[in-house]
């Protein structure tokens with residue numbers, strides 16, 4: 306299979322982890338922002354998390370440089386546009402991009418201005434390229450529940466205008482869901498769909514709690530349901546979709562080596578998996594590379610490709626019309 310040419314769908318991609326290194330250099334020059342190097346290769350080295358990275362927390366250190374240049378409307382719009390352009394270039398037909406608005410307020414932008422700029426970048430790309438998109442707002446679980454309320458409240462006016470869902474991300478502690486029950490319940494009431502990063506760093510029970518307490522319809526990663534039979538069962542029985550990000554999972558040590566990844570076992574057991582990049586720059590990857598990795602390592606065939614693509618279509622937080630269009634690509 307030529308994965309570059311195959312139609313693809315991406316449901317889990319962070320904006321700040323997917324900024325082109327050359328754009329960071331360009332924006333830093335334009336705005337007089339200090340960055341470690343103006344050389345593209347050196348910059349890539351600063352941005353990419355190594356495969357022998359030790360943990361999610363080490364991986365997350367790579368987000369500080371991109372966020373330094375993501376503090377103006379113009380820059381946010383350009384970065385979003387370019388991400389959709391890159392995805393479209395490898396035949397991604399639909400992509401949900403996520404980001405944490407509260408990381409972009411350092412130079413005085415309001416949360417509304419931030420969200421608006423990202424939507425503008427996406428819409429402009431939709432007009433120019435054969436790709437559709439939607440935006441997921443991340444709440445940082447390292448911040449307070451009040452900060453999550455703020456994102457939910459300020460993002461709600463953009464529901465139906467590009468924003469579709471809410472997420473919790475960043476470092477993963479055991480039992481993190483409890484504190485966020487109320488803001489996420491409010492989000493559901495307002496009409497946000499819900500996906501939650503959970504089960505990435507060894508705590509399968511977090512997946513169970515994300516589903517039962519927060520109403521997660523999809524789970525970012527979920528690798529560690531292998532260690533929690535109740536979480537495994539709930540994911541399987543409720544048809545909760547796992548947003549698997551293979552390279553990222555090796556970098557963050559969700560799995561020790563790629564061949565240890567349980568994604569194929571999940572798929573064979575009827576768990577709905579999808580394949581995603583997580584972070585195109587920090588994980589030095591593309592959807593094409595992730596597909597090559599997965600289909601190369603495991604004995605998966607075209608039928609599996611179709612099944613996993615269809616999982617992504619059905620799990621997308623997109624309109625029925627967009628989903629109908631996506632089904633026709635395969």
Ligand SMILES: O=c1[nH]cnc2c1ncn2[C@H]1C[C@H](O)[C@@H](CO)O1
Pocket residue numbers: 319320321322361365368403404405408443474475476502505553583584
């Ligand atoms: O894989 C991840 N797990 C948890 N948090 C993550 C992951 N990738 C990126 N993030 C965080 C770092 C970013 O600054 C934030 C918003 O995109 O989301």
Ligand SMILES: [Zn+2]
Pocket residue numbers: 317319474502525583
């Ligand atoms: Zn993620």
